Amino acid sequence: MTDLERKIYRIIYNMSRFRKNPTIEELKIKTGKDETSIRKAVKNLISRKELEWDKEKKEWRFYV
Structure with missing residues (x-):
């Protein structure tokens, strides 16, 4: 996993914990x-x- 992929994964994971999906912006x-x-x-x-x-469900699933 590259640094950018790891960073994006963490952002999506942390934001989705509060039921918010991050936008591209x-x-x-x-x-x-x-x-x-x-x-x-x-x-x-x-x-x-x-x-x-x-x-x-319009949400992310995590496998790592």
Whole structure:
């Protein structure tokens, strides 16, 4: 897991504990990265089964 992936994972995990899903804009502010980098990191986390989006509940699932 890269530093950016780890940072995004922690942000999503911590925010989702309070039933709030971070937006791309919030992730851009908190990481200091551009949208393309953030989307790529989230896709990598999903492809490695470390994160999963539950469409029915509209929340993240964590596996690490």
